[in-house]
Amino acid sequence: MSSILAQLLLNGLIAGAIYALVAAGFSLICSVMKFMHFAHGGVVAAGAYFLFMFSQWFSPVPAILLALVTTVLFGVFMDWSVYKQLRKRHASNAVLLIASIGLMILTTNLILIGFGADVKTIPLAQHNPVYTILGARITLIQVVIIATSALLFGLLYYLMKCTRLGKALRAVADNNAIAQTVGINPSRMYLATFILGSALGGIAGMLIGLEQNLYPSMGLSLVIKGFTGAVIGGVTSVHGSILGALVLGMVENLGIWYLPSGYKDAIAFVLLFVFLLLKPEGILGKRFERG
């Protein structure tokens, strides 16, 4: 029984780490820009597909770097071509939200046109040894996912708390108008947010692509889980989102051990509704100010 419990906890940790990678980028953009960037799922899927494409031509390291750069450019292009134009027209958050859903659908269909509908495997993932820890089985890629997530979250914490850029981002997130009075350029911060958020999304996509195979609509299901994790942890807090995503992964995996398997998504959404009703700011988040 102890090995089963260890396996369930490990499964929860793996699922949580995957959700957290998506939630971190989503929450970063949401906290600074103050809108739900659902097209982040498209950026995650783009990261996976770019790695698939470049790994056909290059060895692993250049393929990963190229995929990361291209994904960041893709995310920044989304902001420049759609959101920035809408911001110039003083579009409301509702308009930005609708635009983000449109971009998500567009990205899915662009992937479908470019890569086809069938499932793809990144060739780098063919050799994936399995290890046993306390009776629980874990693959090399899963170890890499957990380790990379931990490293990225550490770096993100350092960036947000200890660097000028991080402080400026937090200032814009807290109060855009006051941030401008102390000389912070919001446009630059928005650009930096999309670069960082898309980089996180790209890394998430590449790791998930190595773990789970690729299909055009993968971004949508991932961003739903990322969003759910972010709401649980606090959508305005990057660290809260990571925590929320880990909680979501654990609760889902432990929950369906006792409940029929079909309830897995129901567990996630019950948790989402409980938080939306009782603690909408999430575990670590701050309330959105009405305005």
Added chain:
Amino acid sequence: MKLVNELFFSLIFFIIVSACSQNQEMQTQSVPIKIGFLGPLTGSQAVYGQWGREGVEFANASNIKIIYEDSQCDPKVGLSAFTKLTELDNVDGIISSDCSSPTIAYGTVAQQKSIPVIVVAANSPIISNIGDFVFRIRYSSEQDGKALADFANKQGWKNLAILYQDNDAGRGYAAETKKNYQGTIVAEENYVLASASDVRVQLAKIQTRNPDVLVVLSQGDDGAVILKQIKEAGIKSPLLTSGTAFPQSTIAAAGASAEGLYTTVGMYESDQWQKGSEFKEKFNEQTGKNGAYFVALGYDAANLFSQIATTCGKDKTCIRTQLANTKLYEGASGEITFDEKGELITGSLRMRQWRNGSWNVVS
């Protein structure tokens, strides 16, 4: 003089009437009948819609005009696409290269409206009972599930576990397998498509029951991930599945995790049907792609409508009757004859095993 005039005008009248009726006849012959195509062209099940579409496009049936609509594998979307095809485009028949749930939704309405439907991909047993305007040219989950259970029985596997996708098709497969299996079902787990990328807990539950054999019934993209997770979980039981649920692209994506997998197989996939082999070769030559079973089925559906259109034109009842009377039609996917329920009459399915990168027929 009056008589001459009357004769002259009568002659002109007959010439005009005759020309008009001839023109109408020519128009009937030259205006193609319209066939609606419904299937998931986007989304995680898009592969089934795309395959069917590739087959239909390859058919080059110039006397039928195909109008494509995306059902997204969703009954609501499928039904509204069907309504658009029937109300706005006035199609005379439907090719459904779709999932079971939307096919059941619009198949029922098609039956009420007397619109003939050829089902290419959906496999739910419910489709058999929709009515006499619905025809299926692939083997059903009833035939597939029976073949899987018969194989497990013959191998002497006493305990069986099932993992299936919780939709009409998955439930159909699971029900037919359970109905025909003579041993004990020790575990029955399912998953919904949205969470198909992670079935580790379901597998952990199955592992505790230590089954002699595991039947995995997925559709579309999720199969490869599930096979990988089965291997990662260390499940050693033999794996059985439907050949159509796990198409070759899934096997390729699963890589080494597919080693040892048993699937059902029809004549087309096992290269025992000469017309099928010729089709695969021609399709590969012209498109550079492998002609999956569903491509051949889409090709056959378009050709059947095209052939019948020359006799029936836009008469839907005539199209239905001609489809019902189809006997020993030599299609690319196999020989097509329908039973009284519009189901394909097929010989028994065989089993094959994936070993060292190739299939070996084992029964």
